[in-house]
Amino acid sequence: MLPLTSLRLREYEMALAHTPVLLEELVELVDPRPGEIAVDCTFGAGGHARAVAARLGAGGRLIACDRDPSVAEYYHEVAAAAPCPVELYHGDFADVLAERPDASVDVVYMDLGVSSMQLDRRERGFSYAYDAPLDMRMDPEAGVTAADLVNTLSQDELTDIFRRYGEERYAKPIARAILRERGRHPLESTGELVGLIKRAIPTPARFGAGNPARRVFQALRIVVNDELASLARGLAEAHRVLRPGGRLAAISFHSLEDRTVKEAFVRYSAGCICPPGLPICACGHEPTLRVLTRRPVTPRAREIEVNPRSASAKLRVAVRI
Numbered sequence: 001m002l003p004l005t006s007l008r009l010r011e012y013e014m015a016l017a018h019t020p021v022l023l024e025e026l027v028e029l030v031d032p033r034p035g036e037i038a039v040d041c042t043f044g045a046g047g048h049a050r051a052v053a054a055r056l057g058a059g060g061r062l063i064a065c066d067r068d069p070s071v072a073e074y075y076h077e078v079a080a081a082a083p084c085p086v087e088l089y090h091g092d093f094a095d096v097l098a099e100r101p102d103a104s105v106d107v108v109y110m111d112l113g114v115s116s117m118q119l120d121r122r123e124r125g126f127s128y129a130y131d132a133p134l135d136m137r138m139d140p141e142a143g144v145t146a147a148d149l150v151n152t153l154s155q156d157e158l159t160d161i162f163r164r165y166g167e168e169r170y171a172k173p174i175a176r177a178i179l180r181e182r183g184r185h186p187l188e189s190t191g192e193l194v195g196l197i198k199r200a201i202p203t204p205a206r207f208g209a210g211n212p213a214r215r216v217f218q219a220l221r222i223v224v225n226d227e228l229a230s231l232a233r234g235l236a237e238a239h240r241v242l243r244p245g246g247r248l249a250a251i252s253f254h255s256l257e258d259r260t261v262k263e264a265f266v267r268y269s270a271g272c273i274c275p276p277g278l279p280i281c282a283c284g285h286e287p288t289l290r291v292l293t294r295r296p297v298t299p300r301a302r303e304i305e306v307n308p309r310s311a312s313a314k315l316r317v318a319v320r321i
C-alpha cells in the first residue's frame, strides 16, 4: 500500500469532512430555482451549498456564511464547482442576515450545531471523546471558552446552565464538584471535565445510555457560542429578508433548538393573536409565514445507518407570505 503523503491525507480528510444531513429532503422542500438568491447560514464543508448552488444555475447567487473561519478551505472547492457565484462571509448568521437591507432573498436555510470537522478536530475541544483544551468556540478568534466558564461562574450559575441547556439531572453535584476541583487548580482540558463528571454522578448513571458528559458538553457549547439567542435572532432576520414566496428551512439537532424554530414558525404563522373572549379581532395580526412541515422531517433509517450523527436531526420548512 502507498504511504499517505500529507497531500493525500488532506484529500482523504476533505472527502470525509462532513456528510450533509437530510440533503434530499431539504433541497426538495426549499426548492431552489434557476436564477434565485439563496443564503446558506451554516456553510460547514459546503455539502448543502453544493446541491443548492447546482439548482440555482448560472443566473443564481449563493450567499454563504459561517462563524468558523476554517470553512474557507472547503469554500474554494465548492465555489469552483458551482455554476453560480458563491460568496462566503465569516460571522454569525444573525449578523450577516441583519446587514441585508431588503426582502429580496428567495431561500434561507440553516443546518445548526457543530460540523463533523469541529467535533473530530480534537484541539477544538468540542468532543468528550478526546482529551483536548476546553475551548468549544465555533469562532476560535472570538468570545469566551468553556474553560473560562467553568473556572469563573458561580456554582448556581453552572447548575442553571447544565439544567437549562443540558437538561442534566445531576447539574448541582457536577457544579459542586467543579468548584471543589478548581479550588485546587483551574480546569483546562475536556478529559479533566469528563473525569470529574463521572466521579460526581451516582455509579449507575455512569453506565446509562450514551456518555455521561454529553449533556454538560452540550450546555457549555450552547452558552460559549450563545447558540439559542443567535438562532432566535437569525430566524427573525431570515423572516425579514425573505421575499413573499421565499422559503425558510432549519435543521436542528436537539430539543432546545427545535423548540426555538417551532416557536418562531408558530408565531409568524398565527393569525389573530387577541386574548380569547374578545367579540371581534382588535389586533389585526396577519400570518406572514405558512408552515410546510406540520411535523418535522426526520432522517430515514438508511441515512441514520450510514451517518449516525444524523439521528437526532429535525427539519422544519416554511414559506414567506
Ligand SMILES: C[S@@+](CC[C@H](N)C(=O)[O-])C[C@H]1O[C@@H](n2cnc3c(N)ncnc32)[C@H](O)[C@@H]1O
Pocket (backbone or CB within 6 Å): 018, 019, 020, 021, 041, 042, 043, 044, 045, 046, 047, 048, 049, 065, 066, 067, 068, 071, 091, 092, 093, 094, 111, 112, 113, 114, 115, 116, 138, 230, 231
Ligand atoms: C452542521 S454544520 C453545517 C454543515 C454543512 N451544512 C455541510 O453540509 O457541510 C454547522 C456549521 O454552522 C456553523 N454555525 C453554527 N451556528 C452558527 C451561527 N450562529 N452563525 C454562523 N455559523 C454558525 C458552525 O460553525 C458549523 O460550521
